[in-house]
Amino acid sequence: MDLLITSAARALAAGDPLTALNHVALRDDAPALALRGIAMAQLGDFVRAKALLRQAARAFGPTQAVARARCVVAEAEVALASRDLAWPEKSLAAARATLAAQGDAVNAAHAAYLAARRWLVLGRLDDAEQTLASVDGNAVPAASRAMHELIAGGIALRRVQAGRARAALTRAAHAAREAGIAALQAEVDHAVQALRAPAARLVAQDGTRDLLLDEVETLLASPALIVDACRNVLRQNGQTAPLASRPVLFTLARMLAEAWPQDVTRELLIARAFRTGFQDESHRVRLRVEIGRLRTAMQGMAGVNATRHGFVLCPQADTQVMVLARPVDVADRDHAAVLACLVDGQAWSSSALALALGASQRTVQRALDALAASGQAQPLGHGRARRWTTPAVPAFTTSLLLPSLVPGL
Numbered sequence: 001m002d003l004l005i006t007s008a009a010r011a012l013a014a015g016d017p018l019t020a021l022n023h024v025a026l027r028d029d030a031p032a033l034a035l036r037g038i039a040m041a042q043l044g045d046f047v048r049a050k051a052l053l054r055q056a057a058r059a060f061g062p063t064q065a066v067a068r069a070r071c072v073v074a075e076a077e078v079a080l081a082s083r084d085l086a087w088p089e090k091s092l093a094a095a096r097a098t099l100a101a102q103g104d105a106v107n108a109a110h111a112a113y114l115a116a117r118r119w120l121v122l123g124r125l126d127d128a129e130q131t132l133a134s135v136d137g138n139a140v141p142a143a144s145r146a147m148h149e150l151i152a153g154g155i156a157l158r159r160v161q162a163g164r165a166r167a168a169l170t171r172a173a174h175a176a177r178e179a180g181i182a183a184l185q186a187e188v189d190h191a192v193q194a195l196r197a198p199a200a201r202l203v204a205q206d207g208t209r210d211l212l213l214d215e216v217e218t219l220l221a222s223p224a225l226i227v228d229a230c231r232n233v234l235r236q237n238g239q240t241a242p243l244a245s246r247p248v249l250f251t252l253a254r255m256l257a258e259a260w261p262q263d264v265t266r267e268l269l270i271a272r273a274f275r276t277g278f279q280d281e282s283h284r285v286r287l288r289v290e291i292g293r294l295r296t297a298m299q300g301m302a303g304v305n306a307t308r309h310g311f312v313l314c315p316q317a318d319t320q321v322m323v324l325a326r327p328v329d330v331a332d333r334d335h336a337a338v339l340a341c342l343v344d345g346q347a348w349s350s351s352a353l354a355l356a357l358g359a360s361q362r363t364v365q366r367a368l369d370a371l372a373a374s375g376q377a378q379p380l381g382h383g384r385a386r387r388w389t390t391p392a393v394p395a396f397t398t399s400l401l402l403p404s405l406v407p408g409l
Contacts, residue, residue, distance in 0.1 A: 030059035347387035
């Protein structure tokens with residue numbers, strides 16, 4: 001490479017895209033196109049960055065396999081930053097294999113980190129951890145080491161392992177300072193702030209209070225019967241009863257848990273669980289059926305007994321009953337997971353949100369419209385280019401609101 005290309009590459013590695021563009025902005029050869037694409041990505045113009053990187057990949061000849069693979073990795077990073085989560089995994093895997101075979105260990109590791117971050121966004125924690133484990137984090141430069149620890153911290157956050165998350169983020173902060181890249185340091189600082197923010201609210205007989213992630217971890221390890229309203233699951237002593245796909249049963253369980261040791265009237269249970277203001281005998285019959293299903297789902301953890309006026313929760317043995325609620329009140333509880341994705345600061349498309357949440361695009365669109373009507377989300381652009389963000393980032397961590405495909409988490 002010539003002097004200008006080398007200088008531009010060094011500027012990009014240091015997080016200085018403007019200096020890099022000063023060196024190659026007027027050039028159209030393949031290396032310059034690739035560097036311009038990376039610079040535009042660092043400046044936030046993802047559309048232009050993607051076009052330049054694709055143009056550079058075509059401009060590199062068939063004998064320049066390493067350069068083409070680097071363009072594929074850079075394009076995957078742009079896709080991840082713009083929350084285009086449907087990019088082909090095989091292309092990135094092939095690029096990683098090419099880079100590793102040709103001795104470019106740093107960019108091969110970066111490709112692995114991109115794949116791990118995508119799995120993390122999609123809630124595939126086992127896949128993210130397996131991909132991360134395939135890279136030796138001690139054999140890469142400081143900037144890559146910081147990314148390695150950021151991903152490890154993110155996995156620990158999602159698994160409610162506060163100690164592991166704190167240790168990983170401490171190592172990430174040290175590596176980011178060593179790298180001297182301001183944007184990387186800001187990303188680490190943002191992750192540290194999320195760890196220090198309230199993660200949930202505890203609703204118990206003595207009142208309601210905010211919990212940090214450490215306290216949530218301690219609570220989940222306790223023998224108490226926990227109605228986890230962050231992920232719609234019942235927990236006790238390692239036993240779980242997921243009710244995310246059974247909203248009526250979870251609503252009943254939460255109402256009974258919040259009232260425990262008192263009972264809840266049949267009228268109130270019907271009104272909230274079935275979302276109706278009109279009640280007749282058919283609703284009372286349906287309530288008895290749903291209570292029976294709830295007893296089956298909670299078998300081994302608690303029972304539900306009928307009282308004169310309604311129903312009461314009866315936990316097994318002498319245990320406390322607690323509700324782990326979301327750290328903030330969302331206008332519609334069904335849209336909390338969508339809001340949790342949006343508060344990461346990136347602009348999301350409805351298709352990317354649907355992929356991340358495992359929901360239909362139409363369901364996600366209805367949630368976005370509801371959040372926009374309440375001022376909690378705002379659209380950018382029109383048509384297929386429309387993206388969604390939040391007007392301001394709430395001061396809470398979203399680790400308990402984001403989707404997880406790991407059983408029991």
